[in-house]
Amino acid sequence: MKLDVQWITGFVDGEGCFHVGINKNSEMTIGYQVLPEFTVVQHKRDVQVLHALKSYFGCGVVRSNHGDRMAYRVRSIEHLLNKIIPFFMQHQFKTKKRVDFQKFRRVLLKMQKSEHLTSEGLQEIRNIKNQMNRASQAT
Amino acid sequence: MKLDVQWITGFVDGEGCFHVGINKNSEMTIGYQVLPEFTVVQHKRDVQVLHALKSYFGCGVVRSNHGDRMAYRVRSIEHLLNKIIPFFMQHQFKTKKRVDFQKFRRVLLKMQKSEHLTSEGLQEIRNIKNQMNRASQAT
Numbered sequence: 001m002k003l004d005v006q007w008i009t010g011f012v013d014g015e016g017c018f019h020v021g022i023n024k025n026s027e028m029t030i031g032y033q034v035l036p037e038f039t040v041v042q043h044k045r046d047v048q049v050l051h052a053l054k055s056y057f058g059c060g061v062v063r064s065n066h067g068d069r070m071a072y073r074v075r076s077i078e079h080l081l082n083k084i085i086p087f088f089m090q091h092q093f094k095t096k097k098r099v100d101f102q103k104f105r106r107v108l109l110k111m112q113k114s115e116h117l118t119s120e121g122l123q124e125i126r127n128i129k130n131q132m133n134r135a136s137q138a139t
Numbered sequence: 140m141k142l143d144v145q146w147i148t149g150f151v152d153g154e155g156c157f158h159v160g161i162n163k164n165s166e167m168t169i170g171y172q173v174l175p176e177f178t179v180v181q182h183k184r185d186v187q188v189l190h191a192l193k194s195y196f197g198c199g200v201v202r203s204n205h206g207d208r209m210a211y212r213v214r215s216i217e218h219l220l221n222k223i224i225p226f227f228m229q230h231q232f233k234t235k236k237r238v239d240f241q242k243f244r245r246v247l248l249k250m251q252k253s254e255h256l257t258s259e260g261l262q263e264i265r266n267i268k269n270q271m272n273r274a275s276q277a278t
Contacts, residue, residue, distance in 0.1 A: 001233060010149025011233075046234040094140060094150075095185040 001052040008056065009091040011049075016040045016097065018104035020129040022122075034116040034125055036107055038074045038084050041065050057083050081108055103132050140191040147195065148230040150188075155179045155236065157243035159268040161261075173255040173264055175246055177213045177223050180204050196222050220247055242271050 021035035038060075042050055050062045050072040059079035065071040074084055085105050093101060107116075107125050115121030160174035177199075181189055189201045189211040199213035213223055224244050232240060246255075246264050254260030 003233065004145040004149075006143040006145035007149035007152070007233065010143075010146035010151075011153050012149075013146070014150050014153035042234070049234050052233070094142065094146065094191070095181070095188050 003052050003056050005091050013093045013095050013097050018100050020107050030117055030122055040072045041069050044068050044070050059083050077111055081112055100132050103128050142191050142195050144230050152232045152234050152236050157239050159246050169256055169261055179211045180208050183207050183209050198222050216250055220251055239271050242267050
């Protein structure tokens, strides 16, 4: 299955999710681990679309999600910074997903500079995270 | 907002719905009315994308749906046959939505020949409708 760049943008505009997790982790000096994640979830009948996305981006994994659902997931900071983010910078979203995407990108750029390993940087990331994926966001 | 054809295909692949309603209607000789409908539902924050779809296709309406959700909706048989169906015949879906779309198209082609006004045609449409929008459908 060959995917067009604009088809990918439209599909992810509807179905994709940019999420930042912040988990307690005693192995980290700061006590917390920042876990950014790009996912596209589909019913298992459309798993071939998820594999086509994985193949297009050349990174990530396709795994089962909840029940009959499967997810294409990219968690690697390097792949997010070098593959996923540049693609959606070049092919812009039409929905308010672009707002979440920009916040997600800000978090990744901070992580690239290792700011998530400092208290101040972690707090900034937490503030950005708290403004993401909110149904009520206007801009 | 200008929409690319492949963006539209990708977005509708994820977010669109092709539905056939069959309602009791005593004003119809056959006692039932067939109501095909193409919809795209979004949170109201993205209503401008629905207006852009309406503008692109040159038909349909944008109306509130449930709660905070808005819908772009095309119900006119003429517009479905002459605008919506030809577009998605030319720009094919990648997900199993293409299966529902093909069934939807078969219903519309029957309606074009007024088959929905006969008992036999109505039963055929009912059979097609019962095979649509089922999560478990494999092909």
